[in-house]
Structure formats: C-alpha cells, structure tokens
Amino acid sequence: MVTFEKFVLEDTGPIYLQIIRYIKQGIAAGAIGDQEEIPSRRALSALLGVNPNTIQKAYHLLEEEGVITSRSGAKSYTCVNGETVERIRRELLERDTGSWIRSMKQLGLDKAEAVKLAEELWD
Amino acid sequence: MVTFEKFVLEDTGPIYLQIIRYIKQGIAAGAIGDQEEIPSRRALSALLGVNPNTIQKAYHLLEEEGVITSRSGAKSYTCVNGETVERIRRELLERDTGSWIRSMKQLGLDKAEAVKLAEELWD
C-alpha cells in the first residue's frame, strides 16, 4: 500500500503535477513497487485536503503513462516493470540535475565551485 | 544597457517570474551592474513576443523589491549596491541548490552519488 504524507504538497506548481511526481519519485527510489495498492481518489483527497477532481486528474495522467491501472469500481494499483522504473529514474535524475547545472552556470559558477557548494549545503 | 535574449523564456512557470529571475541572475552573476538602463516595457514586450502588461508586472515587482527604479516618462534603471548583490546571489544559490539536494535525497542518492551524477552531466 502506497502511503502519502501531508507534506507532499508545496506551493510550487500545480497540485496534480506534484502528486504525479511524488508517485514517480517513490517508484524511482524503490519505495513503491509493482502491483502496489494506491489510495482511493476520495481517501487521498481527504488526507491532502484537496479536491477529488484534482486527484482524479493526476491518477488519470498516470494511467495514460502506464504507471498505474484503474478498473471501475475496484481499487487502483501500480503497474511498473524494471524497464519502466529505470526510465522514470533517469527522467527525474536528468531533469532535476540538468536544471540545477543550468542555474549554476547562469550564476557564473564552474563545475568545481558548484560541487563544492552542493557538498557544503548537503546536510 | 541590460540586453535580453529570446531564449530567456522557457515553458516552466509564469513568464513574469522568469523575467524577474533573469534580471536577478544577471545581477548575481555580475553581468548586470548598478544604474544600468533596462529595456522599456514596450521594447522587451516586442523582443520576447509577450504582452506589455506581463513585462510591467515583472518590473513592478522588481521595483517593489528595490532592484530597479522607475520614473513616469523616463527610462528605468537597475539599483543595486554590493549588499543587495550578495543577498540576491545567496538567495538564488541556496534556493536552487537546496531544491536539487532535496530531489536527489528523495530519489535515494547519497552525497557522493549525487556529486558524481552532477559531474557526469555537467557538459
């Protein structure tokens, strides 16, 4: 069973994208496996204090991407093989790291300076 | 004179925030100095293909933060002392790096793995 926490939601970007990202991050990190039950639309809506339609939008997009499966009336489950896990993992790693590198370059840092800063701020 | 490039605009987030960020990044990187002329609302609007109201919103917020000055009828200029530059620089460096570190941790990477990935993707 995939568990959510309240602090999933930040004030950056659309809520439905944050939910999609949370699921993908869990899968990429290995915390969420294959054929795992995920919370119902209504349950997650109540937990996060968000409208059910917003949850539905996130789940619907995840299903279109083949990450979860939904049958009318039944619970929804994750649906990820090893290949998919690796694809999602690379997608997130490269997108986030690429965006950070771009920022550091635009701020005038070279590779060594950026790495040093990251190591200082890591904890 | 502060110069803009077309590639300033990406598809991530509101345009007015991207413009604010572009100015701040230029200041933090030292590419934009004090009392430098910035493009008029109309000129930047035409260059970026964006509505003048959107530029005005970005400039207005920058003025509220004390980064630029505007006088009705005259051109607008940057307004940053050494203290402000350092504040903006720390703000951007810590925000971006902190957000990247958070992502890497959520994906299950430790400090060494994250640094290695960043070095591989740097170029």
Place this chain on the structure above:
DNA sequence: ATAACTGTATTATATGACTAACACACTCCT
C-alpha cells in the same frame, strides 16, 4: 443481497496568468 467503497462523469464557480486594445501624463531630445 446489501451496504460500503470504488472509479468515472457532469455542471458550475472562482482565481491567477496572459493577452488585447486602449488612454493618459510625463520626460527627453531635436
């Protein structure tokens, strides 16, 4: 079977971001 829960769908409303098309007053240069 029946009750509770599930996914799915519909209609309406509100807000923020962005665009469009103006209008006005001020500054600067010739």
Place this chain on the structure above:
DNA sequence: AGGAGTGTGTTAGTCATATAATACAGTTAT
C-alpha cells in the same frame, strides 16, 4: 515647442488550475 518614447492605468476576454456538489455504475466484503 513639438514629437517620439516612456511609465502607468483601465477594461475585457481567454485559458489552465482548483474547487464544489452531485450522480451513476461497478467491485468487494459481510
């Protein structure tokens, strides 16, 4: 003085996001 360019303000419209209040049919467990 006059005109071009400037900052500023207003009104209206579109689109995406999110909410609110329902409704219906399928499944699951008792």
